[in-house]
Amino acid sequence: MxxxxxxxxxxxxxxxxxxxxxxxxxxxxxxxxVKPKDMDPKDLPQVPAFQDKKTREYMASTKEVEPGYYLLESKLKGFTMLFPEDGEYDDYLSSLGKDEEIISFYSYNKKTNVSFNSSIQYYRNQSFVNDPKEMLEQVKEENGYKGNFEKIEGNDEDIYFASMKTRHDKVDIKNNETYSYIGYVKSKKYDYVGIQFTFDFTCLKSNKPCSLNVDDAKSKAKKIVKSITFLTNKE
Known part of the structure; x- marks a missing residue:
């Protein structure tokens, strides 16, 4: 017992x-x-992506996905992607509609004097995004690009990626070039869903030394693009 x-x-x-x-x-x-936008900034990572009020509205979590990167989620909840910790949302160049969302952001590294500007244009429920050729013609026209695109096949997405260099008018100034990485991401999992992207790297201040590493810039652009994950094609 x-x-x-x-x-x-x-x-x-x-x-x-x-x-x-x-x-x-x-x-x-x-x-x-609890979303970062609803948390006290004191409890958030002490980096621009969270300390800037408008930027943290897009941050899905305070967990660092990999060194220097967190997870961004679009307001239409159409996709997620890696977002650099020093990135800040550009309200002036961004927009939000029913089936379109443009997320622009920028960062500036004082040590290297390198400025990074990006535009992510998300489309859904629109027939033209199902035709990569049409979308790439649009990318070419908007960027003045006449070359070809590298196709990177993923499990759920096809990525079309290209590099271009633009030399600005003031040729007498050192470091007056912009290195751009442009292209299109087409979802293979969902119909009528895609993203047009542009990443620009340049030496911001011409009177200061600049250490813009083109290989590193290209690697960063590809890292972010390859991290894009489409969530749905419905409202």
Whole structure:
């Protein structure tokens, strides 16, 4: 009898401990579910992506996906992608519609004197985005590009990627070139969904030394583009 009571007591303890564990995990999940935009800036990572009020509205989580990058989620909830920790949302060049969303952002590295500007144009429920040729003609026209695109095939997306260099009018100034990475991402999982992108890297201040590494810039652009994940093609 005594042995049986001890067994029952052990079972009760195990049950209580189990319930306490579940409550703790539940509370933890609830805390993680709070969006960065609803948190106190003091509790957020001390980087521009979270300390800038408008930028943190796009941040899906405070968890660093990989060194220097967090996860951005579009307001139409159409896609996610890596977002640099020093990036800041550009309200002037961005827009939000029913089936289109333009997310523009920029960053400036004082140490290298390199400026990074980006535009991500998301489309859904529009027939023209299903035709990569038509979209790439649009990319070419908007950027004055006449070359070809590298096609990168992913499991759920096809990426069309190209590089171009623009030399500005003031040829007597050093470091007056912009290196751009342009193209289009077509969803293979969803119809009528795609993203047109532009990434520009340039030496911002002509009177200061600049260490713009073209290979690093291209690698960064590809990293962000390859991280794009489409979520849905419906409202």
């Amino acid at each position: 005594k042995k049986m009571m001890m067994m029952c007591f052990a079972i009760i303890l195990a049950f209580t401990g189990g319930c306490s564990m579940s409550d703790s995990q539940k509370n933890g999940n609830q805390e993680e579910a």
